[in-house]
Amino acid sequence: MWDLFKAELLRLRLWTAAYALAHLGVLVFLARLVDLAQQPLLVYRVFGCVYALSGLLLGLYQIATYRRPATWLQLLHRPLAPWRIALALHGAGAVLLLAGIGLPLLLTAAGQALLTARVVDVRHWLLPVAAWLIACGLYLAGSYAVLGLRRAALAALVLPLIWLTGQASGAAAIAMQVLVVAWLAALVLIVFKPDLEAPPRRPLAVAALALPLQLGVYVAFLVLCFALEMLWIVQGSHPLNAVTAPAGGAIETDRMDGRQRLLAGLAASDDPQAALWREQVALADVLSVGGQIDRVLPRQALTNRAPMELDDAERRVRWVFSHDRMRLEGYRLTDGSRVGELGVGGDAAPFAAPALPAGTLPGLPRGDALLIAGDTLYQYGSETGRVSPRLRLDAGEPLAGVQPLGDAVAALGTQHLYVYDGRDAADATIVLTPRLRIALPGAYGDLAAIDLVERVDGYLVSFAFTAQQSRPHGALPYQVVLAVDDGGRVRTVARRTIAPDFPALYRYRSWWFSPALYALRTAAAERPAVPDPFQATEAAPIPRRSSRWPSRCPCCPCSPAPCCCAIVPCRRRHASAGCSPARSSAFRRWSRSGCCTGRTSGPTRQRRRMSRRPDRSRASPRRCDLARPSSPEVSCMVSV
Amino acid sequence: MSESEYVIETTALRKRYGRKWALDGLDLAIPRGRIHAIVGANGAGKSTLFRVLLGFTPPTAGSACILGRDSRCLTPADRGRIGFVNEEHTLPAWVRVEAVVRMQRRLYARWNEGAFAEVIGHYHVLPEQRVGQLSRGERAGLNLALALAQSPELLVLDEPTLGLDVVAKRAFLESLMYSSAAARCTVIYCSHQMEEIERVADNLVILEHGRLAHMSAPEDFCARVTHWVADVPFKGPQPAGVPGLLQLQRLDGLHHYLVLDQDETFGDFLRGCGARSVQCMPVSLDRAVNGFLAKNHAAPAAA
Numbered sequence: 001m002w003d004l005f006k007a008e009l010l011r012l013r014l015w016t017a018a019y020a021l022a023h024l025g026v027l028v029f030l031a032r033l034v035d036l037a038q039q040p041l042l043v044y045r046v047f048g049c050v051y052a053l054s055g056l057l058l059g060l061y062q063i064a065t066y067r068r069p070a071t072w073l074q075l076l077h078r079p080l081a082p083w084r085i086a087l088a089l090h091g092a093g094a095v096l097l098l099a100g101i102g103l104p105l106l107l108t109a110a111g112q113a114l115l116t117a118r119v120v121d122v123r124h125w126l127l128p129v130a131a132w133l134i135a136c137g138l139y140l141a142g143s144y145a146v147l148g149l150r151r152a153a154l155a156a157l158v159l160p161l162i163w164l165t166g167q168a169s170g171a172a173a174i175a176m177q178v179l180v181v182a183w184l185a186a187l188v189l190i191v192f193k194p195d196l197e198a199p200p201r202r203p204l205a206v207a208a209l210a211l212p213l214q215l216g217v218y219v220a221f222l223v224l225c226f227a228l229e230m231l232w233i234v235q236g237s238h239p240l241n242a243v244t245a246p247a248g249g250a251i252e253t254d255r256m257d258g259r260q261r262l263l264a265g266l267a268a269s270d271d272p273q274a275a276l277w278r279e280q281v282a283l284a285d286v287l288s289v290g291g292q293i294d295r296v297l298p299r300q301a302l303t304n305r306a307p308m309e310l311d312d313a314e315r316r317v318r319w320v321f322s323h324d325r326m327r328l329e330g331y332r333l334t335d336g337s338r339v340g341e342l343g344v345g346g347d348a349a350p351f352a353a354p355a356l357p358a359g360t361l362p363g364l365p366r367g368d369a370l371l372i373a374g375d376t377l378y379q380y381g382s383e384t385g386r387v388s389p390r391l392r393l394d395a396g397e398p399l400a401g402v403q404p405l406g407d408a409v410a411a412l413g414t415q416h417l418y419v420y421d422g423r424d425a426a427d428a429t430i431v432l433t434p435r436l437r438i439a440l441p442g443a444y445g446d447l448a449a450i451d452l453v454e455r456v457d458g459y460l461v462s463f464a465f466t467a468q469q470s471r472p473h474g475a476l477p478y479q480v481v482l483a484v485d486d487g488g489r490v491r492t493v494a495r496r497t498i499a500p501d502f503p504a505l506y507r508y509r510s511w512w513f514s515p516a517l518y519a520l521r522t523a524a525a526e527r528p529a530v531p532d533p534f535q536a537t538e539a540a541p542i543p544r545r546s547s548r549w550p551s552r553c554p555c556c557p558c559s560p561a562p563c564c565c566a567i568v569p570c571r572r573r574h575a576s577a578g579c580s581p582a583r584s585s586a587f588r589r590w591s592r593s594g595c596c597t598g599r600t601s602g603p604t605r606q607r608r609r610m611s612r613r614p615d616r617s618r619a620s621p622r623r624c625d626l627a628r629p630s631s632p633e634v635s636c637m638v639s640v
Numbered sequence: 641m642s643e644s645e646y647v648i649e650t651t652a653l654r655k656r657y658g659r660k661w662a663l664d665g666l667d668l669a670i671p672r673g674r675i676h677a678i679v680g681a682n683g684a685g686k687s688t689l690f691r692v693l694l695g696f697t698p699p700t701a702g703s704a705c706i707l708g709r710d711s712r713c714l715t716p717a718d719r720g721r722i723g724f725v726n727e728e729h730t731l732p733a734w735v736r737v738e739a740v741v742r743m744q745r746r747l748y749a750r751w752n753e754g755a756f757a758e759v760i761g762h763y764h765v766l767p768e769q770r771v772g773q774l775s776r777g778e779r780a781g782l783n784l785a786l787a788l789a790q791s792p793e794l795l796v797l798d799e800p801t802l803g804l805d806v807v808a809k810r811a812f813l814e815s816l817m818y819s820s821a822a823a824r825c826t827v828i829y830c831s832h833q834m835e836e837i838e839r840v841a842d843n844l845v846i847l848e849h850g851r852l853a854h855m856s857a858p859e860d861f862c863a864r865v866t867h868w869v870a871d872v873p874f875k876g877p878q879p880a881g882v883p884g885l886l887q888l889q890r891l892d893g894l895h896h897y898l899v900l901d902q903d904e905t906f907g908d909f910l911r912g913c914g915a916r917s918v919q920c921m922p923v924s925l926d927r928a929v930n931g932f933l934a935k936n937h938a939a940p941a942a943a
Contacts, residue, residue: 003739003742003743003746003747004743006739007732007734007735007739007743010734010735011732011734011735068730069691069696070726070727070728070730071728071730072696073691073694073696073724073726074724074726074730074731076696077694077696077719077722077724078716078719078720078747079716079717079719079720079747079748079749080716080747081716194694194695194696194714195695195696195697195698195712197697197698198698
């Protein structure tokens, strides 16, 4: 086994050396230009993709050379257990990947730590490990793709997708990588046997292979859905790329400006003052509030969503947040020499959470900057060279963003919208206390827009919850308008139910194909992760059977009601119910006109009349209701 | 494990690829000792048989045992008792000869350095050479030397001289024939080269369409096939009516009949069909096997 391992190392040593040198050269070149430890997520993803591709190609090439029948026979026909041969070959592959990918990264990190004043935290030392594990995972997936059963060969490629969809960070992310790599290694060991066509027989082996296989089918289905959606877009009737957004829908709401959104919300209000407010909204300045942070940043997360650094232009110093020290560490932009450490207040206390730059506010001295760390907003004073807390939200509620709101300052948390007096904002010594605290009338993850107008005695605030309209885990779109007075009293003046632009079939496509795999996928993505309040949603109940679906078939009296979108099942069901729908004049009319047309029988027509979009259905009578939200046909298909 | 009387034993062995049967009810029992040659036309199922026997392809039906063990349950120890040399002589091209030898030496408990030296001495192979730098003949020799040095109980040679020139072929055969290690094990020699088989084989196994068509000593098989030359002044007997006919040719006005299992009475048959003179001649193994295999070879319907 040891000899095989050495022989395999020998085989690819030159290629690996060339790859490692080129890799190191690229890293050193980039490190000269930028701080590689403080790059946005996209950069890390690009690097990750390159490592994944390298691993995949190595796996495909190395094992494919042994896959020819004569070579395979020569390799495995020896007094050595197949798993030991597999271990020797793949162990060599893993070492080569370590040399080509892990080592240059490690050298770069070491160079940065020893030769520069840049921040190198524990999380940065973990990056070479993560990169190596990514490459190893795809290497094993490539190996399995060559050796595995022909129909299941690509199934192993599904497992690394968990890394893309997963939300784990730091050590948990490494643990997830190790888990997937271990699983892939088990798959390779299972198929690494003389008879490559023989399916696994032991229950554990069958289970280990069955799950990725089923996930593969699931992913293939989602890819098919994506392809169909592309066709839908090409065809030009997709709600998102249609010239006019569907009337009364979430996309239309998203495309409105703040004033239009407020007016649309008030139109649904039966409050006696609604008419007056509408007039006010038409004349007043409409302000919008948004967040600057969309995900919680756990300590020692491997990657940044954005660079965690701020520049003091006056002093020509760059302050970079260190996860190890939980403080800012500075170096001069002129010569790169270390300046020192910056904590909170005079005693340079550590930050309670990783701090991200949050821009500035009007009125702040030039050169000052804001930092958001967990529930607290900090201000970096360029004159004093100190960081001081400026506001803190309630009970550890994460702060999403801060921005001016007319003369006031608004801070958006994951549960409340806070309004502060703007006059105190400029004074860095004052910790702001909220003037108003408005509870969000929904989950932060569903929130798409906050618009407000100032009234004489408070605010009129609109919250549009349309962000998750096409995803099963979010709320169905709706809008809430609140009237808030200066005393902090909040009154709901309107709640508008917004029509989803996509049918339930589309929204729940990832669920209905396999609720079990959907649950598994969700659990694999979310369980190892730190709970993220920014992603919290209020999932609408999954429609099992639409209450609007008639209990009787619209075209013949048999029961249960058929699916009007699927003529064959409909006929079969009719036949099994012992009736002959073909004799029904309504059924004949329906068959002639095609499925889901405007010319349907009584109950359907009645439902359309009640719809908010009669013009659309009349304008395109032959259009399939797949593109129509809340259609009974679609609901029926989901329930089927 | 009790020693089986046969090194290879198959019962109603069948293997199907798509709609085609590569092995079709093969019943074969090869006893221990000696050199057994397996011949057959392309597609007769020889390589498939070896793949099934070594556990690299599952049989569709029937059973296959090698050294008394079900071929689907071969252990690493069993594999250590079976040497295998294929026609491609696949060895890692990037490894030096000395490294390959070192690897095999560690791997096989019964490694026989003398046997290795005895065989490799027929070739000019240097230890520091990489396998990729060896000629095809040298690689074949190295493979044979490695296989014999393992001291196998059974050595399977699957067309080992394919693609070798005359000199390399001769060197290979001599190293096999004069190796003391080869004398101690059972050798299964698969080849299309009848002159090689004539030289080395003690037993001839003919496979045809995945079935056992014949098994005997080569000279016994030659004795079964006879070549008759008859001077027939006219058309001669219909081929379908000629008993045991393998091949019929008409050259220079003479009818050449290659027949199986016919004695002197066949001469009487020809004379009865109007032959003015009849002559019986022995045939070489090559001619006998070719005639035997050509009889049922596929041909277009119009032919």
